[in-house]
Amino acid sequence: MSLTSExxxxxxxxxxxxxxxxxxxxxxxxYLALMKPRVMSLVVFTALVGLVVAPGHLHPxxxxxxxxxxxxxxxxxxxxxxWYDADIDxxxxxxxxRPVPAGRVLPGEALAFGMTLAVGSVAFxxxxxxxxAAGLLAFTIVFYAVIYTMWLKRSTxxxxxxxxxxxxxxxxxxxxxxxxxxxxxxxxxxxxxFFWTPPHxxxxxxxxxxxxxxxxxxxxxxxxxxTETRRQIxxxxxxxAPVGAAPWLLGYAGLAYGAAAILGGASMVALAWxxxxxxxxxxxxxxxxRLFTFSILYLFVLFAMLLVEHALGIEAVGIPFGRVIS
Amino acid sequence: MSLSMSEQPTEPGIVLTEEQKRRRxxxxxxxxxxxxxxxxxxxxxxxVKLGPGVMSRPL
Numbered sequence: 001m002s003l004t005s006e007x008x009x010x011x012x013x014x015x016x017x018x019x020x021x022x023x024x025x026x027x028x029x030x031y032l033a034l035m036k037p038r039v040m041s042l043v044v045f046t047a048l049v050g051l052v053v054a055p056g057h058l059h060p061x062x063x064x065x066x067x068x069x070x071x072x073x074x075x076x077x078x079x080x081x082x083w084y085d086a087d088i089d090x091x092x093x094x095x096x097x098r099p100v101p102a103g104r105v106l107p108g109e110a111l112a113f114g115m116t117l118a119v120g121s122v123a124f125x126x127x128x129x130x131x132x133a134a135g136l137l138a139f140t141i142v143f144y145a146v147i148y149t150m151w152l153k154r155s156t157x158x159x160x161x162x163x164x165x166x167x168x169x170x171x172x173x174x175x176x177x178x179x180x181x182x183x184x185x186x187x188x189x190x191x192x193x194f195f196w197t198p199p200h201x202x203x204x205x206x207x208x209x210x211x212x213x214x215x216x217x218x219x220x221x222x223x224x225x226x227t228e229t230r231r232q233i234x235x236x237x238x239x240x241a242p243v244g245a246a247p248w249l250l251g252y253a254g255l256a257y258g259a260a261a262i263l264g265g266a267s268m269v270a271l272a273w274x275x276x277x278x279x280x281x282x283x284x285x286x287x288x289x290r291l292f293t294f295s296i297l298y299l300f301v302l303f304a305m306l307l308v309e310h311a312l313g314i315e316a317v318g319i320p321f322g323r324v325i326s
Numbered sequence: 327m328s329l330s331m332s333e334q335p336t337e338p339g340i341v342l343t344e345e346q347k348r349r350r351x352x353x354x355x356x357x358x359x360x361x362x363x364x365x366x367x368x369x370x371x372x373x374v375k376l377g378p379g380v381m382s383r384p385l
Contacts, residue, residue, distance in 0.1 A: 023342060023350075024350075
């Protein structure tokens, strides 16, 4: 199994510095687009779940403020990512119309915007809520913008595996905002998103392998091939299914969550198996797309079930809810 | 290129188009609105965090 990029020479076809218009033609919508609103919505949702299911009590106004800071922090990370990745984004059809490669926002504007939001969101979260949550938010932004975007993404096919941690931190930040500590359940929520990320993104990258190759991004399908990628998707799905059910198995969630986690996890594994068995080439793409779409639904349902169970006061099975490790 | 004192530049410099002016105005309004909302939120959160005691400090 080769998971390093040393054996493959990628020759990216990248343009020069991204073109820009002078004076700036950026509209308000372009700045909103820099913050990756779709990613931000997932971050806010998972952070909300972490915040709500945590045993501590936070005043609703402070909880809303904490979520706002987490959302702005996610937007900052997205903006810094778009600033640094403008050259890659310009050669991929999925991203070529983003504000920086399209020339509507100057690279310097995206950098300044991202840095301002990053510093502001961390400082306000620390001053108004607590510094553990602020520290986790700062770490998440640095992890996504520096470790993932600047280093891992262009250097290893394990980029989205390790980089996936950045997307997994928000429920932990929400939990930390509510309790001032890190609970075992927040670690479980982290692990669910962490193990969900590889099958989710590799399913997408199977459909976009040509574009990633052209951009010189060593995604797994580009470096190790489709067969290895499909094998890895199956392995991670097999790990994800029990991890997804762990909050129920360990007594942190109710039966409804358990049922959703088992059914969803089994479906993820079934789709991953279907993808593994699919004929090579374009025939595998519809299966990969199905897996990609279902993975979003799977994650949403798991977190929504936690929220619903908590709102309805459904008793968790087994060990009582919410032990906090300060 | 150097200009002597008697020579005045004929170029008018950068002249914004109507579209550029419109977008700049939209950006300025968005910044003003964001700052206003930020001030309001910080005020509310401060009151919530400190509670009613914020008004009864020794002089």
